[in-house]
Amino acid sequence: MTSLKNTNKLSLLLIFSCSCLLSIANAGSFYQDFDITWGDGRGKIVNNGQLLSLSLDKTSGSGFQSKHEYLFGKIDMQLKLVPGNSAGTVTAYYLSSQGPTHDEIDYEFLGNLSGDPYTLHTNVFTQGKGNREMQFKLWFDPTKDFHTYSILWNPRHVIFMVDNVPLRDYKNLEAKGISFPKNQPMRIYSSLWNADDWATRGGLVKTDWSQAPFTASYRNFNANACVWSLGSAKCPPLQTNVAGDNWFNQELDSTSQARMRWVQRNYMVYNYCTDGKRFPQGLPPECNIH
């Protein structure tokens, strides 16, 4: 659906050693790619490694993280979110490096009362600084079925895509003095937790514990990604399609850009780049470059 265009194939490839021996995580199992890291049994891998679920009750949430760190990749995961009255719950799914100047690429799904829409919150941190929130409603009910949430992270773009429809495109504008996540390897994390002090209508709607446990499910993880190992990134062989595209040089072509504008026009509910009140000294610099 999203056709992505090929530019500058050669650029930056050179800095990577393509150790083509390492074959990456395609259609692997959750046992192979992830560890449940907290929640005392509330996170589970079942169906022979094909399904992972997290749950939350009054005592605790739960979470998992990838075994590998990655430096660039096209990372797809299917999620099915907490159904029914999920107000107060947050399902976070993100990439993050470590330390005070960390980079981070975030999806957070803010639950809601039955029948009221989830908010999909996104953010990009570079060098420890975020404040780049964009929030969306979805064009489907994310609790009924699994949908694919993707992060395309290459040296020029961080693109958030839902079922292959692009929501936002954080571009590499280092030439204009704006930082871009490209030196710190990141791990994949996810957690389900209680955030009823802020998540739903700004904290007005509290978690209804009589509905607990709350459960979110994950399947079909697919990472076409460079795995960080011993100080360098080992990329899988780039599979170039008939149009000459691969994830490492993908960017949005005009059709995809039009789809992204459609999403932003119809489903975006918050954009830091238009929040003049929040930035009285002027909007962040990337907001003024197109």
Ligand SMILES: *[C@@H]1O[C@H](CO)[C@@H](O)[C@H](O)[C@H]1NC(C)=O
């Ligand atoms: C929940 O639904 C209400 C009513 O439609 C909406 O105002 C709010 O933004 C929704 N999302 C959250 C996370 O509160």
